[in-house]
Every structure is written in structure tokens, then in C-alpha cells.
Amino acid sequence: MPYLTCPSPLGALTLFEEDGKIISLDWGAVDGGEETPLLAEAARQLEAYFDGELTQFDLPLDPHGTAFQKKLWNALNTIPYGSTLTYGELASRIDSAPRAIGGACGRNPIPIIIPCHRVLAAGGKMGGYSGHEGTDTKEFLLRLEGAL
Numbered sequence: 409m410p411y412l413t414c415p416s417p418l419g420a421l422t423l424f425e426e427d428g429k430i431i432s433l434d435w436g437a438v439d440g441g442e443e444t445p446l447l448a449e450a451a452r453q454l455e456a457y458f459d460g461e462l463t464q465f466d467l468p469l470d471p472h473g474t475a476f477q478k479k480l481w482n483a484l485n486t487i488p489y490g491s492t493l494t495y496g497e498l499a500s501r502i503d504s505a506p507r508a509i510g511g512a513c514g515r516n517p518i519p520i521i522i523p524c525h526r527v528l529a530a531g532g533k534m535g536g537y538s539g540h541e542g543t544d545t546k547e548f549l550l551r552l553e554g555a556l
Contacts, residue, residue, distance in 0.1 A: 435540035463489035
């Protein structure tokens with residue numbers, strides 16, 4: 409499976425590709441790797457995002473998960489750059505429960521690109537974040553986007 413590690417302000421990120429689609433983004437570096445045109449483009453888009461030049465990723469994605477998780481991850485992609493929703497608001501949109509939304513966000517295999525960081529707890533509180541450094545990373549991403 410092709411993969412590529414790229415630098416970011418949050419440390420190394422490793423992108424994984426399968427069948428011409430991005431399937432995961434992991435925190436940290438992985439030795440080796442095989443750069444493909446898709447992985448190079450994904451790294452370029454991540455760099456542009458962190459530089460404040462990209463507000464929407466345009467990459468083929470295929471995150472592995474349940475039907476419910478995929479439904480939620482698709483809904484996350486509709487939250488505009490610089491905006492947030494609460495778990496409850498997102499639950500209403502896809503006819504679910506806030507706790508289920510939180511669980512599926514925590515299993516997002518392509519964080520940043522699928523923007524689970526844009527989901528907040530009730531009252532606009534930070535809530536949790538399963539990514540590297542937890543809520544510090546979530547806060548960094550939201551500040552980068554001007555959402556805080």
C-alpha cells in the first residue's frame with residue numbers, strides 16, 4: 409500500500425492510499441513509503457491548508473468504516489471552512505444521537521481532510537479530539553481556520 413509522510417505544523421503526518429483513493433491520515437512518520445501522484449497532491453493540499461491558502465480539500469477519499477460512520481464523515485465534509493457545528497446539530501442533520509456522532513468522529517481515519525475538528529460540544533465547548541495532542545490540536549486547527 410503506497411504511503412507518504414509529510415511535514416506539518418502539528419508534526420509529521422502520514423497519508424495512505426489504496427486503489428487510487430486516500431484511506432487514512434495518521435499522526436507521525438512512517439519510514440519508507442512510495443510517493444504516488446495522488447499522495448504528492450494530498451501533501452501539497454495539506455501544505456496549502458496549513459499555509460491558509462486552501463479552504464476545501466479536493467481528493468478522492470475512501471475511509472474504511474461502517475455505513476453510519478461513512479454517512480457522518482460525508483456530513484462532516486459539508487461543514488464549511490471556518491465554521492463549526494455541535495454534536496447535537498450534526499446529529500439532527502443526519503437523524504442520529506450526539507453520543508453516536510462523537511464516537512464516529514473519534515474513529516475518523518482521515519482527520520483534518522475530513523474535518524471532525526469542526527464539531528464542538530453543546531454550548532460551543534471544545535469537547536474531545538482523538539487526534540495528536542487531543543484538544544490542543546483541535547484548537548490549533550480551529551484557530552487556523554478562524555473559527556475561534
